[in-house]
Amino acid sequence: MKMNSGHRRPVLSAVLIAQDNESTIRRVIDNVARVVDEVVVVDGGSEDRTAEIAAEHQKCRVFHRAFDDFAQQKNYAIDQARGRWILLVDTDELLGQRSLQTLRWWIRLPFVRWYKLRTCHLVTEDDREQQVFSQRHYPDNHLRLFRNQPFFRYDTERGRVHESFPRKGRGFGICLPLHIFHYGYAMKSLDQRRQRIQLYDQIAGSPSAVNSMYLWEEDPGVTLIPPKESAPPDSLLNSERGSGRLGP
Numbered sequence: 001m002k003m004n005s006g007h008r009r010p011v012l013s014a015v016l017i018a019q020d021n022e023s024t025i026r027r028v029i030d031n032v033a034r035v036v037d038e039v040v041v042v043d044g045g046s047e048d049r050t051a052e053i054a055a056e057h058q059k060c061r062v063f064h065r066a067f068d069d070f071a072q073q074k075n076y077a078i079d080q081a082r083g084r085w086i087l088l089v090d091t092d093e094l095l096g097q098r099s100l101q102t103l104r105w106w107i108r109l110p111f112v113r114w115y116k117l118r119t120c121h122l123v124t125e126d127d128r129e130q131q132v133f134s135q136r137h138y139p140d141n142h143l144r145l146f147r148n149q150p151f152f153r154y155d156t157e158r159g160r161v162h163e164s165f166p167r168k169g170r171g172f173g174i175c176l177p178l179h180i181f182h183y184g185y186a187m188k189s190l191d192q193r194r195q196r197i198q199l200y201d202q203i204a205g206s207p208s209a210v211n212s213m214y215l216w217e218e219d220p221g222v223t224l225i226p227p228k229e230s231a232p233p234d235s236l237l238n239s240e241r242g243s244g245r246l247g248p
Contacts, residue, residue, distance in 0.1 A: 009082060009083070009084065010036075010037035010038045010082050010083040010084070011037055011083055011084050011085060011104070011107070012035065012036045012037050012083045012084070012085045012086075012087060012103070012104065012107060013036060013037065013038045013039070013040055013081035013082060013083030013085070013086050013087070013148070014032040014033070014036040014038070014039045014040065014086075014087045014088075014089055015039075015040045015042075015074070015077045015078055015080075015081050015086055015087070015088055015089075016028065016032075016039070016040070016041055016042075016077070016088070016089050016090060016091060017041075017042045017043075017044060017067075017070070017073045017074055017077055017090075017091075018041055018042070018043050018044070018046065018050050018051075018054065018091050019043060019044040019045060019046050019050065019067060020046045020047055020048050020050060021046070021048075021050045021091040021092075022046075022048040022049045022050045022053055024091050024092060024183075024187075024236050025041075025050050025053050025054055025091055026053050026054075026057075027094070027234050027236060028089065028091055028092075028093065028094065028236075029041070029054060029057050029059075029060055030057070030234065031094045031095055031100075031232060031234060032087070032089055032094075032095055033057065033059045033060075034095075034100050035087075035095065035099070035100045035103050035104060036059070036083070036087060037059070037083060038059050038060075038061060038081070038082060038083060039054075039057065039059050039060045039061070040060075040061050040063070040077055040080045040081050041054040041060055041061070041062045041063070041077075042062075042063045042064070042065055042073060042076055042077040042080070043062060043063070043064050043065075044065065044066060044067030044073060045064075045066050045067060051064065061080065063076075063077070063080055069156070070154075071154040071155065071156045072154075072156050074088070074154055075153045075154050075156070078148075078152070078153065081148055082148075083148055084107075084147065084148055085107045085145065085146070085147055085148060086145070086146055086147075086148050086152070087103070087144060087145050088144045088145075089144070089180065090182075090184075092182060092183045092184040092187055092236060093180050093181060093182050093183070093184075094180070094181045094183070094231075094232045094234065094235075094236065095179075095180060095181075095232070096120070096178060096179035096180065096181060096229045096230075096231075096232065097229070097230065097232065098178050098179070098229060099117065099178040099179060099180065102178065103145065103178070106145075106174075106176065107145070111172060112172055112173060112174055113146065113147050113149075113170065113171035113172060113173055114143055114145065114146040114147070114152070114165075114170060114171070114173035114174075115143070115144070115145040115146070115173060115174050115175070115176050116141040116142055116143050116144065116145075116173065116174070116175040116176065117141070117142065117144045117145065117176055117178050117179065117180050118138070118139040118140065118141055118175075118176075118177065118178065118179050118180070118228075119138075119139070119140040119141075119142060119179070119180055119182050120138070120179045120180070120181050120182065120227055120228055120229065120231075121137055121138075121140070121182045121184075121185050121216070122181055122182065122183055122185070122186060122227065122231060122237070123185050123186040123216070123224065124186055124237055125224055129227060129231050129235065129237065130224040130225065130226065130227070131224065131225050131226065131227045131228060132185060132216045132222055132224065133222065133223050133224065133225045134216075134219060134221040134222045134223070135221065136213055136219070136221070137213060137216065137219075137222065138228070141175050142180075143164075143165055143173070144180065146165075146173075151165075151166070151169060151170070152165055153165070179228065179229045181227075181231055181232060183235070183236040183237055184214075185214065185216060186237050187236065187237070190215065190217060193214045193215060194215070196214065197211040197212075197214055197215070
């Protein structure tokens with residue numbers, strides 16, 4: 001575990017869980033480190049160099065915990081964060097330029113406890129990055145930025161895969177017109193995504209209709225459009241397909 005020097009409490013911590021993500025972890029950390037004070041990475045038992053690569057970054061603190069489910073793993077990661085605010089990202093995501101430029105301004109507002117960010121799901125068509133667009137896929141707002149308070153922990157009984165915070169008691173929050181770019185659809189083939197859905201259903205204990213979003217090619221309501229915001233230049237789409245493993 002690498003610690004930042006000094007004793008001042010960080011303002012903003014990025015938190016992510018990882019496992020066998022050596023092809024993307026460096027770019028994800030480099031991207032989010034442009035706006036946060038520290039990056040907390042919890043490795044679930046990688047068999048590659050994920051943890052080693054993460055530990056090389058001066059802002060990164062790496063912890064190890066065997067993966068059981070998403071909610072408990074992320075709760076453990078949140079517990080390790082020292083910042084007054086926490087930003088959740090995944091190992092197949094990058095922050096958009098406007099997010100990098102403005103997030104620290106938004107967390108200065110004293111009366112806000114949380115923010116939702118929009119998800120822009122990217123795929124490739126004719127060697128161009130395109131956004132998956134439908135009523136289900138966009139804006140796909142998720143609560144990703146919140147004050148580091150005990151309330152903001154995932155319900156481990158109700159959301160072991162598609163985890164969510166309790167609604168009652170959240171306080172005031174804002175849905176921001178800022179983007180997180182998600183590359184997971186493009187980084188895995190259709191068959192790999194079907195296998196991932198089976199894993200998600202197994203962890204959750206029952207099938208979930210939310211998982212069908214991963215099979216965007218089979219959704220008749222989907223169209224591919226240019227991204228709503230210019231995608232980050234450090235795209236993850238040239239990463240090796242199929243990277244990332246969760247569970248034993």
